Amino acid sequence: xxxxxxxxxxxxxxxxxxxxxxxxxxxxxxxxxxxxxxxxxxxxxxxxxxxxxxxxxxxxxxxxxxxxxxxxxxxxxxxxxxxxxxxxxxxxxxxxxxxxxxxxxxxxxxxxxxxxxxxxxxxxxxxxxxxxxxxxxxxxxxxxxxxxxxxxxxxxxxxxxxxxxxxxxxxxxxxxxxxxxxxxxxxxxxxxxxxxxxxxxxxxxxxxxxxxxxxxxxxxxxxxxxxxxxxxxxxxxxxxxxxxxxxxxxxxxxxxxxxxxxxxxxxxxxxxxxxxxxxxxxxxxxxxxxxxxxxxxxxxxxxxxxxxxxxxxxx
Amino acid sequence: xxxxxxxxxxxxxxxxxxxxxxxxxxxxxxxxxxxxxxxxxxxxxxxxxxxxxxxxxxxxxxxxxxxxxxxxxxxxxxxxxxxxxxxxxxxxxxxxxxxxxxxxxxxxxxxxxxxxxxxxxxxxxxxxxxxxxxxxxxxxxxxxxxxxxxxxxxxxxxxxxxxxxxxxxxxxxxxxxxxxxxxxxxxxxxxxxxxxxxxxxxxxxxxxxxxxxxxxxxxxxxxxxxxxxxxxxxxxxxxxxxxxxxxxxxxxxxxxxxxxxxxxxxxxxxxxxxxxxxxxxxxxxxxxxxxxxxxxxxxxxxxxxxxxxxxxxxx
Numbered sequence: 001x002x003x004x005x006x007x008x009x010x011x012x013x014x015x016x017x018x019x020x021x022x023x024x025x026x027x028x029x030x031x032x033x034x035x036x037x038x039x040x041x042x043x044x045x046x047x048x049x050x051x052x053x054x055x056x057x058x059x060x061x062x063x064x065x066x067x068x069x070x071x072x073x074x075x076x077x078x079x080x081x082x083x084x085x086x087x088x089x090x091x092x093x094x095x096x097x098x099x100x101x102x103x104x105x106x107x108x109x110x111x112x113x114x115x116x117x118x119x120x121x122x123x124x125x126x127x128x129x130x131x132x133x134x135x136x137x138x139x140x141x142x143x144x145x146x147x148x149x150x151x152x153x154x155x156x157x158x159x160x161x162x163x164x165x166x167x168x169x170x171x172x173x174x175x176x177x178x179x180x181x182x183x184x185x186x187x188x189x190x191x192x193x194x195x196x197x198x199x200x201x202x203x204x205x206x207x208x209x210x211x212x213x214x215x216x217x218x219x220x221x222x223x224x225x226x227x228x229x230x231x232x233x234x235x236x237x238x239x240x241x242x243x244x245x246x247x248x249x250x251x252x253x254x255x256x257x258x259x260x261x262x263x264x265x266x267x268x269x270x271x272x273x274x275x276x277x278x279x280x281x282x283x284x285x286x287x288x289x290x291x292x293x294x295x296x297x298x299x300x301x302x303x304x305x306x307x308x309x310x311x312x313x314x315x
Numbered sequence: 316x317x318x319x320x321x322x323x324x325x326x327x328x329x330x331x332x333x334x335x336x337x338x339x340x341x342x343x344x345x346x347x348x349x350x351x352x353x354x355x356x357x358x359x360x361x362x363x364x365x366x367x368x369x370x371x372x373x374x375x376x377x378x379x380x381x382x383x384x385x386x387x388x389x390x391x392x393x394x395x396x397x398x399x400x401x402x403x404x405x406x407x408x409x410x411x412x413x414x415x416x417x418x419x420x421x422x423x424x425x426x427x428x429x430x431x432x433x434x435x436x437x438x439x440x441x442x443x444x445x446x447x448x449x450x451x452x453x454x455x456x457x458x459x460x461x462x463x464x465x466x467x468x469x470x471x472x473x474x475x476x477x478x479x480x481x482x483x484x485x486x487x488x489x490x491x492x493x494x495x496x497x498x499x500x501x502x503x504x505x506x507x508x509x510x511x512x513x514x515x516x517x518x519x520x521x522x523x524x525x526x527x528x529x530x531x532x533x534x535x536x537x538x539x540x541x542x543x544x545x546x547x548x549x550x551x552x553x554x555x556x557x558x559x560x561x562x563x564x565x566x567x568x569x570x571x572x573x574x575x576x577x578x579x580x581x582x583x584x585x586x587x588x589x590x591x592x593x594x595x596x597x598x599x600x601x602x603x604x605x606x607x608x609x610x611x612x613x614x615x616x617x618x619x620x621x622x623x624x625x626x627x628x629x630x
Contacts, residue, residue, distance in 0.1 A: 026427070028426075043443050071423075071427060073421070073423055073427045073428075073430040073431045073434070074427070074430050076430070076431065076434050076435070076444075077430040077431070077433055077434035077443075078434065078443060079398075079402055079434065079442075079443025079444055080395065080398045080399040080402050080443070082434075082443075083394075083395045083398040084395040086395075087394055087395050103423075104421075105421070105422060105423055105452070105455075106388070106420070106421075107420060107452065108386075108388055108418075108420055109480060109481065109482040109484075109485075110482060111343075112341070112386060112388045112389070113388075115388040115389050115391070115392040116388045116391065116392070118392055119388070119391050119392035119393065119394065119397075120391070127394075128358050128392075128393060128394025128395070128397075129391075129394055137420070137422065137452045137454050137455075138454055138488065139452050139453055139454040139477055139480075139488055139489070140420075140452075140477070140480050140482060140484065140485055141480075141482065141483075141484030141485045141486060141487035141488055141489070142484040142487045143482055143483060143484030144482065144484055144485075145484075162454055162455070165424060165454075165455050165456075166424065167424040167425060167455060167456065167458055167459065168458060169424075169455065169456030169457040169458030169459055169460075170424075170455055170456045170459075171456065172456035172457045172505070173453060173454055173456055173488075173498060173501075173502065174454070174456070176491070176493040176498060176501065177493065178491040178492065178493055183488060183491060183498070186488075186491070187488065190487070
């Protein structure tokens with residue numbers, strides 16, 4: 001365990017890798033590569049299939065990217081065996097050198113929020129799930145976020161608060177206009193205050209924000225309003241956003257944002273672009289090619305080009 | 316499995332019991348009765364302690380109340396062994412005749428929300444967790460709620476959407492005023508439209524709302540605006556709300572609301588009122604007395620007095 005807070009760990013990992021790619025681990029039974037598809041309805045077998053598949057993905061991406069984001073829902077969907085696979089994968093990814101952001105969008109009030117924070121945040125035996133960071137939902141308000149912030153700071157972990165999500169329906173509450181500004185903007189300013197209070201040497205804090213790539217203008221607006229806040233940016237690839245769309249998420253040095261891609265990487269073998277890579281060993285090659293392609297796109301079209309891998313004489 | 320949707324099942328259960336008490340299963344290591352407190356930090360032993368404790372609570376309350384609400388956070392806090400205990404308790408409570416509302420406040424976008432719904436909703440082997448209903452968080456908007464509604468209807472299950480929560484910080488987003496009305500009211504009307512679309516013979520729908528007892532005026536306002544919507548009302552007891560505070564949650568026949576009490580029932584042995592009931596067998600007597608006291612308070616102070624247990628000549 002490092003003495004740095006999560007924000008600084010993430011900054012160092014992004015710079016070490018020279019890219020801000022976050023690989024989403026979203027296993028789906030119907031999308032697993034041939035040979036890994038177990039019998040439908042057998043939750044134990046599916047959980048084992050997910051475990052094997054995600055370990056294989058991790059093996060490919062660990063040398064390339066700073067972090068992975070397991071999506072809790074797909075593991076929870078299988079009941080307790082799925083949860084056991086999830087816990088195993090968090091540890092496995094960390095052993096391979098990755099930071100792990102667990103995407104569960106949890107929250108509750110007071111001591112119940114504290115139970116989530118205590119259970120999920122903190123690697124190396126600090127918590128049973130052992131995540132480096134987790135996503136949380138803000139509808140319950142500021143006092144529901146506080147226990148996550150406190151636990152995150154104490155355990156050198158991080159929290160990403162949903163601010164502006166990537167789905168069309170997100171506008172129902174997030175875009176309501178209050179006192180001339182949308183709800184996501186009010187929330188964003190509160191999150192920024194938490195980030196500023198917890199900022200480390202990197203200038204970023206333990207509290208980040210989820211801001212969808214599908215709304216490039218809002219990304220620019222929020223980046224400007226939230227200079228201490230790490231952005232976790234979903235929506236790239238399968239949801240339609242391009243490298244150019246996410247450019248506004250970064251600061252002038254190409255830092256402060258990680259861009260998630262789930263299906264576009266882990267199920268790359270099924271995309272026309274990587275056709276012919278569905279055989280048992282080839283699907284991992286598709287994962288590697290899709291990861292490298294995304295890295296190249298971000299370096300070509302965004303300020304992430306300015307990230308210099310540690311030890312490199314130049315980018 | 317019945318042919319009735321969840322709303323009608325819940326209505327029948329409330330009327331059969333003659334009360335709307337929802338017992339919250341919120342096990343906390345530091346509050347377990349003497350003899351059940353395992354060594355701290357041993358997550359497997361704690362999970363087993365939670366399982367035994369909650370089964371003992373269920374044994375006491377099953378003949379008295381219509382439903383229980385396990386709080387996912389306290390089980391998740393223990394990692395995979397906690398989740399296994401949670402799944403076991405859902406089944407056990409149902410075997411004892413109770414409806415089970417799993418309180419996890421989940422949500423996500425599109426197919427990820429569908430994964431939560433598929434994983435949690437539906438008893439009797441329809442899903443690995445097997446809950447009769449679950450709580451969901453609304454920040455992601457209407458398209459994030461749809462998969463829960465669809466799965467709930469298909470599986471005769473229910474969903475409770477956070478609308479106005481019981482904590483002070485809930486006001487940060489929920490009370491923002493948009494076009495002259497607070498956010499919770501806008502959301503409440505959307506939830507009501509979902510409830511009306513899914514209403515069964517009882518007049519209530521598969522989509523309910525979480526509305527805190529700590530805001531009695533808003534309870535009255537929302538009850539009037541949401542005539543097809545079951546209310547799950549937290550905040551009674553430990554959070555300070557009284558029977559009188561929740562009176563506005565019911566319709567004129569004493570129906571349409573269930574009132575949660577967690578600590579005030581399951582840890583009743585530690586309250587001054589039930590002093591001397593901490594011994595290994597007596598703590599269950601405190602649970603029974605606290606449950607019966609809450610039933611009596613609700614019947615004395617709210618329209619729930621008009622609930623007539625099935626088979627009784629009168630209330």
